[in-house]
Amino acid sequence: MKPKIAILATGGTIAGVIDDAITTTGYKAGALNIEVLLDAVPQIKEFATIVGYQISNIDSSNMSNEIQLNLAKKINKLLTKDEIDAVVVTHGTDTMEETAYFLNLTIKSDKPVILTGAMRPSTAMSADGSKNLYNAVALAINEKSKNKGVMIVMNDRILSARAAVKTHTLNLDAFSSPNFGDLGYILDGKVYFYNTIEKLHTKNTPFDIDHLEDLPKVDILYTYSNDGSGVAAKALFENGTQALVIAGSGSGNIHENQKNILKELMKKNLIVAISSRIQVGEVILSKEDEDFGFICAQNLNPQKARILLMLALTKTKNSKIIQNFFQTY
Known part of the structure; x- marks a missing residue:
């Protein structure tokens, strides 16, 4: 029986478009919905049953407390269901590290939660979103991904939400973990872990957001x-x-x-x-x-x-x- 993965879309470059295959800047972020993103990577349906949800469709520079709270609540609700084995979130890269860390502190499950996105819009000839999404699902179904906290997958690298930092404005290799090192990498859909981070996360934090409608300023x-x-x-x-x-x-x-x-x-x-x-x-x-x-x-x-x-x-x-x-x- 295939694992069941929920993919939650929030917008970002991975859902971006522009009328020029050569151009990788000046696009409209968050232009495509979750169905279009999933149709672009039919290979993931070969090893997982996918359900999709549209949480928002924004440029992630416009991320808000409200969207982060709604996202965390939705993920917590989904992961309480036995049939949902993991969650993947598509997200713009500008604030991905912030949302990932927010989820790392507020998700109350040891099931995998993976964020991914893209540095180039879906219409670019060098678009990276489809491969990143494929890798995120491959990581989500891997048994060793449980109880590692929220993770980010970009450019074949597996990064902890606690450690991940966006370190380049435009390059495909835009994320790194300068203080802790990456958790691992993905090669042709195969997951390799070689590092752990001992900071507490998810079920081992005291932060319960289910009753919150807003956050302190x-x-x-x-x-x-x-x-x-x-x-x-x-x-x-x-x-x-x-x-x-x-x-x-x-x-x-x-x-x-x-x-x-x-x-x-x-x-x-x-x-x-x-x-x-x-x-x-x-x-x-x-x-x-x-x-x-x-x-x-x-x-x-x-x-x-x-x-x-x-x-x-x-x-x-x-x-x-x-x-x-x-x-x-």
Whole structure:
């Protein structure tokens, strides 16, 4: 009996079109529906029974909390059914790592959940979406894919949602895992694992989103040379932002102008996590900053730190507990 795989489409380049087979930019993302994507890869029906769902059809730069919540709820509902063995999500690459990490923290099943997409639209002669989708289904039905957390498949590479980062704007080989290494690769539909990541995920996190209709407002601010007086931080806080992630320089340093304002706002209950604008390495906080209540994002980049901080705020506003979340997940 073939495994049954649910494929959930959200849009993105994999569903993009343009009236020119040579052109790989300037296309309309999210133009095709799930049926067209599945018809383009009939080979997957040879080894799996496929059911498709259209969750959204957007350019993933427009991804929202609402869509991520709806997606996670739908996946959790599907995976409670015995007949659904795994889920594949097609997604735009701009924010794929954010959605993947969100699902990694909120899916409550050890069944495989795989995200994939494309760097070139479906109409390009060099389109990569069909092969990526084929690989994603091949990974989804592999017995060794269970209990590995949410994974991303792009360009034959298998990446953990916790580790995956988009590291190139346009190349087919656009994703990597600079801090942890890839989990494995896929060759001619065969899956090879050679790495594991020990951060807790899925069933082993406390984040239950089934009752949530929205998420706390968390924003990201850069720090840079000649950084201003903290006007942006003040404006965001006054506009309802509950927490900020700072993309620090180096190992998490913040210009003194901005840092002084952040400390003022933290006395008014703003939560602040410090990440880095550098892709590889750890953030290091001084004892003084730790004692003041700054949260160290460890090796999570700013966009993923925002995801975890949003979910953390659904459980607590205690900075020490939140810090433990960053160390654990």
